[in-house]
Amino acid sequence: MSASVSRPDAGGHFGPYGGKFVPETLIHALEELEREYERAKGDAEFQRDLDETLRDFAGRPTPVIEAKRFSEAAGCRVFLKREDLLHTGAHKINNTIGQCLLTKRMGKPRVIAETGAGQHGVATAAAAARFGLECVVYMGSEDARRQKLNVERMRLLGAEVREVEAGSRTLKDAVNEALRDWVTRVRDTHYILGSVLGPHPFPVMVRDFHRVIGIEARAQFDALAGGLPDVLVACVGGGSNAIGLFHAFLGDASVRKVGVEAAGHGIASGKHAARVPEHSVGVLHGTRTLILQDEHGMVRETHSVSAGLDYPALGPEHAWLNDQGLAEYSHASDDEALAAFEALSRLEGILPALESSHALAWTLREGRKLGPNARVLVNLSGRGDKDVAEVLRVTGRG
Amino acid sequence: MNPSRLEAAFAAHRGRTGLIPFVTAGYPSLDATLEMLRAFDRAGALAVEVGIPFSDPIADGPDIQRASEWALRERVGTEDVLHTIERFRAGSELPVEVMTYANPVVRMGAAAFAARAKAAGVDGVIISDLPPEESAETWKAFDDAGVDTITLVAPTTDEDRVPDLLRRCRGFVYCLARTGVTGQGAGYSGSIPDRVALIRTHTALPVAVGFGIASGDDARKLSGVADAVIVGAAFIRRITENPAQGAVERVESFARELTGALAG
Numbered sequence: 001m002s003a004s005v006s007r008p009d010a011g012g013h014f015g016p017y018g019g020k021f022v023p024e025t026l027i028h029a030l031e032e033l034e035r036e037y038e039r040a041k042g043d044a045e046f047q048r049d050l051d052e053t054l055r056d057f058a059g060r061p062t063p064v065i066e067a068k069r070f071s072e073a074a075g076c077r078v079f080l081k082r083e084d085l086l087h088t089g090a091h092k093i094n095n096t097i098g099q100c101l102l103t104k105r106m107g108k109p110r111v112i113a114e115t116g117a118g119q120h121g122v123a124t125a126a127a128a129a130r131f132g133l134e135c136v137v138y139m140g141s142e143d144a145r146r147q148k149l150n151v152e153r154m155r156l157l158g159a160e161v162r163e164v165e166a167g168s169r170t171l172k173d174a175v176n177e178a179l180r181d182w183v184t185r186v187r188d189t190h191y192i193l194g195s196v197l198g199p200h201p202f203p204v205m206v207r208d209f210h211r212v213i214g215i216e217a218r219a220q221f222d223a224l225a226g227g228l229p230d231v232l233v234a235c236v237g238g239g240s241n242a243i244g245l246f247h248a249f250l251g252d253a254s255v256r257k258v259g260v261e262a263a264g265h266g267i268a269s270g271k272h273a274a275r276v277p278e279h280s281v282g283v284l285h286g287t288r289t290l291i292l293q294d295e296h297g298m299v300r301e302t303h304s305v306s307a308g309l310d311y312p313a314l315g316p317e318h319a320w321l322n323d324q325g326l327a328e329y330s331h332a333s334d335d336e337a338l339a340a341f342e343a344l345s346r347l348e349g350i351l352p353a354l355e356s357s358h359a360l361a362w363t364l365r366e367g368r369k370l371g372p373n374a375r376v377l378v379n380l381s382g383r384g385d386k387d388v389a390e391v392l393r394v395t396g397r398g
Numbered sequence: 399m400n401p402s403r404l405e406a407a408f409a410a411h412r413g414r415t416g417l418i419p420f421v422t423a424g425y426p427s428l429d430a431t432l433e434m435l436r437a438f439d440r441a442g443a444l445a446v447e448v449g450i451p452f453s454d455p456i457a458d459g460p461d462i463q464r465a466s467e468w469a470l471r472e473r474v475g476t477e478d479v480l481h482t483i484e485r486f487r488a489g490s491e492l493p494v495e496v497m498t499y500a501n502p503v504v505r506m507g508a509a510a511f512a513a514r515a516k517a518a519g520v521d522g523v524i525i526s527d528l529p530p531e532e533s534a535e536t537w538k539a540f541d542d543a544g545v546d547t548i549t550l551v552a553p554t555t556d557e558d559r560v561p562d563l564l565r566r567c568r569g570f571v572y573c574l575a576r577t578g579v580t581g582q583g584a585g586y587s588g589s590i591p592d593r594v595a596l597i598r599t600h601t602a603l604p605v606a607v608g609f610g611i612a613s614g615d616d617a618r619k620l621s622g623v624a625d626a627v628i629v630g631a632a633f634i635r636r637i638t639e640n641p642a643q644g645a646v647e648r649v650e651s652f653a654r655e656l657t658g659a660l661a662g
């Protein structure tokens with residue numbers, strides 16, 4: 001039922017978005033990946049390996065809890081899907097386990113990844129170690145500075161971290177460099193893309209590996225509170241944690257789905273990473289979608305206090321859901337996210353990732369309008385331990 | 399129909415492997431680019447390829463990346479590049495292809511881009527990240543405008559895909575000498591003569607080989623194999639030695655070295 005609401009065509013197009021905009025050298029690898037993924041989906045052994053690894057290595061299922069003290073502050077009932085409890089600290093590991101298993105099936109010995117906050121890099125490094133794969137992670141040097149702890153974690157997990165000095169030295173530049181590596185070593189390397197971005201089949205495949213979030217949450221919410229939530233809220237960088245939560249509810253028109261982009265210093269300042277307000281269509285990193293660009297089609301630099309949201313392209317399926325009115329997109333600023341970070345920490349004893357703090361910030365801002373009976377399920381996509389130094393720095397305490 | 403400039407140039411070079419040099423427009427300045435195009439004409443190139451600077455050149459290695467970044471810092475836009483080609487075209491019949499990424503074309507609109515390119519005297523276009531299965535309207539726009547769409551065949555391209563690539567191909571076929579990005583020796587190559595022969599079983603179009611060709615020796619090895627060799631990053635490195643001084647002269651002398659090697 002719900003899966004059919006948003007299904008791409010055979011070329012991976014969601015309406016005008018998506019597709020496969022890559023150099024010819026990569027076409028073969030994408031086709032191989034697509035074939036292998038289709039085969040794996042129907043293979044009981046693959047599914048068993050995936051389920052077992054998600055359970056015993058990553059710690060699934062993650063619980064849903066009601067956040068009662070935070071609810072008082074927000075003015076509505078707030079429930080949290082605890083992806084922050086997963087091994088390595090964020091939802092990202094759902095995808096890296098799936099893709100490492102696929103890499104083994106394809107017989108490739110080496111994986112590469114890009115990372116912004118470092119969470120996807122850490123999750124890739126951990127899964128690669130578990131499955132005995134060589135691992136190289138590309139990270140913008142600005143992000144490496146903001147997320148020092150994660151750089152060291154990746155190294156301890158046996159990955160080589162290559163800092164990228166080009167452009168704005170953030171996630172976009174790390175993706176460029178990972179694509180250049182892949183186009184060179186495509187025959188022995190799989191690129192583990194970290195969000196619902198890039199050329200087909202990545203947006204679909206990464207989404208499918210995260211669908212478990214919404215599938216679990218739907219049953220857990222029903223058991224805990226009865227029925228369906230009124231609103232789902234998730235932060236949107238590329239959009240993997242958001243699509244993972246939304247997907248199991250796409251057939252439920254009564255459930256509002258809100259994706260929260262990073263407004264940085266505010267939309268008017270130009271220093272942000274919110275793609276939906278400008279609704280400008282472009283091609284970046286293999287997909288056609290909404291991107292931040294100038295009048296010449298040059299991709300703009302973005303800003304967010306959270307490295308994981310600091311990226312100029314929106315996942316193509318989100319662009320499509322937005323146009324179809326099947327999900328809505330809002331944004332939260334750096335300051336709002338920092339306030340939400342502190343609020344959840346003090347009120348619930350949970351340090352949220354700065355990325356997830358954007359979803360919490362939307363809830364704090366909009367909760368009173370929703371009213372005390374509204375039931376809001378927030379995807380707590382990751383934990384905030386990695387962000388402590390950065391929060392102290394930007395709030396002048398570090 | 400009259401033969402296109404590219405067809406005529408390949409016909410005139412029949413039996414000899416020609417040179418197609420590449421430079422990034424605006425590196426180190428648009429005036430220098432114009433002078434370099436004229437120098438390539440003097441040095442006997444078959445055609446020239448002009449790179450439109452892009453913010454995220456995923457198919458390019460460090461040399462062309464840095465050249466692109468330089469040009470973008472100087473605020474070189476697509477229209478400036480086309481205007482420079484127009485100035486060159488006023489005094490030369492040397493075929494010009496532009497190399498770009500999909501986004502600047504999407505941004506301007508494919509029909510507008512193609513029409514403007516044609517008016518500026520552009521003969522062909524290579525869009526690094528646009529495979530033939532994407533964006534039918536873009537391919538059609540170039541056909542309608544009469545700008546040749548040059549497609550790439552990679553070492554990793556399956557043989558059963560080659561006909562699909564060639565169906566979209568006009569002017570000449572670009573056979574990639576190796577996997578990887580521009581200007582780097584790394585990557586998988588395989589047998590280039592075998593790949594060129596394979597392409598020729600599917601098409602009568604000329605075949606040019608490029609990626610990683612950096613010296614007269616590299617070029618000479620392809621003499622008699624390909625109809626042309628494409629050399630890019632090695633020219634950019636000649637500029638980078640000292641962008642402020644003597645760049646045009648070094649570029650011209652390297653072009654003569656390559657045409658000499660190909661003739662020898």
Ligand SMILES: Cc1ncc(COP(=O)(O)O)c(C=O)c1O
Nearest residue numbers: 119237238239240241308355382
């Ligand atoms: C905890 C956390 N949440 C969210 C994101 C953003 O990614 P996505 O939008 O794909 O969920 C990141 C990215 O690094 C992250 O680490």
